[in-house]
Amino acid sequence: MFACTATSVFRQAARRQTSAVAVRAMSSSSSSGQSATRLYATRFGTAAAAAAIVTFGYTVYSSQKQSPALYADNTTPIYGVPGTAKERTFIAVKPDGVQRGLVAEIIARFERRGYKLVGLKLLVPSVGLAKEHYADLSSKPFFKSLVEYMTNGKAPVVGMVWEGPSVIKQGRVMLGATDPKAAGPGTIRGDLCLSIGRNICHGSDSAESAMKEISLWFGGRGEIVDWTSNNEEWVVSDN
Numbered sequence: 001m002f003a004c005t006a007t008s009v010f011r012q013a014a015r016r017q018t019s020a021v022a023v024r025a026m027s028s029s030s031s032s033g034q035s036a037t038r039l040y041a042t043r044f045g046t047a048a049a050a051a052a053i054v055t056f057g058y059t060v061y062s063s064q065k066q067s068p069a070l071y072a073d074n075t076t077p078i079y080g081v082p083g084t085a086k087e088r089t090f091i092a093v094k095p096d097g098v099q100r101g102l103v104a105e106i107i108a109r110f111e112r113r114g115y116k117l118v119g120l121k122l123l124v125p126s127v128g129l130a131k132e133h134y135a136d137l138s139s140k141p142f143f144k145s146l147v148e149y150m151t152n153g154k155a156p157v158v159g160m161v162w163e164g165p166s167v168i169k170q171g172r173v174m175l176g177a178t179d180p181k182a183a184g185p186g187t188i189r190g191d192l193c194l195s196i197g198r199n200i201c202h203g204s205d206s207a208e209s210a211m212k213e214i215s216l217w218f219g220g221r222g223e224i225v226d227w228t229s230n231n232e233e234w235v236v237s238d239n
């Protein structure tokens with residue numbers, strides 16, 4: 001009985017809505033009607049956009065509220081704590097590695113080892129950023145072409161921050177020797193490239209370098225995500 005009444009009320013409302021649309025459509029044939037229709041559409045569009053912004057804002061706000069661990073670790077500097085399980089290093093896939101489709105391969109090797117990805121970005125670095133990153137090589141004959149190659153935009157760089165015990169030293173071991181011709185099998189460079197000028201990846205070579213490079217490539221706390229992996233008990237525990 002209630003369902004029946006509710007259905008008929010709904011149908012009546014739907015009929016009223018249909019005729020209202022028909023009236024609007026008819027009035028839109030006059031020029032004033034057209035501008036009224038445009039005004040209606042603009043207002044509706046503005047309202048929809050405002051609603052979408054409010055909804056998006058609320059979603060971000062509520063996800064931050066519900067997942068404070070992702071955003072609220074104020075005790076760890078973005079460059080980590082060397083010598084602990086929160087040691088962090090900067091690893092980059094250079095333009096040749098991105099161009100050759102090796103990003104997933106390089107990420108997979110760090111993930112499979114048990115390291116945790118806490119920062120990730122894709123960018124064409126500015127000349128200033130590349131010069132600062134390679135500042136210690138500024139007197140080398142290849143410096144200018146190295147900076148040009150890193151910044152010419154033919155492919156971006158993937159910048160990453162990885163976290164875990166001894167990740168700075170082990171990251172370098174996993175990358176292999178700077179010159180791939182000297183890199184051992186099983187290393188990223190030993191397995192995947194041939195030339196020192198196209199050695200596909202970069203890794204911080206010390207705690208000082210990691211601190212400098214993470215701070216240089218990543219803007220601040222908002223770009224590094226502190227999170228707890230469910231695997232940690234099985235990967236970084238000692239008996």
Ligand SMILES: Nc1ncnc2c1ncn2[C@@H]1O[C@H](COP(=O)(O)OP(=O)(O)OP(=O)(O)O)[C@@H](O)[C@H]1O
Nearest residue numbers: 137142146177178196197198199201202203204205
């Ligand atoms: N002789 C060279 N000719 C051309 N490019 C070179 C040469 N030596 C080094 N490079 C480039 O400069 C980069 C930085 O050299 P560096 O000596 O700092 O080695 P690295 O620390 O192992 O490398 P990266 O900093 O890229 O991890 C190298 O990765 C390589 O791309």
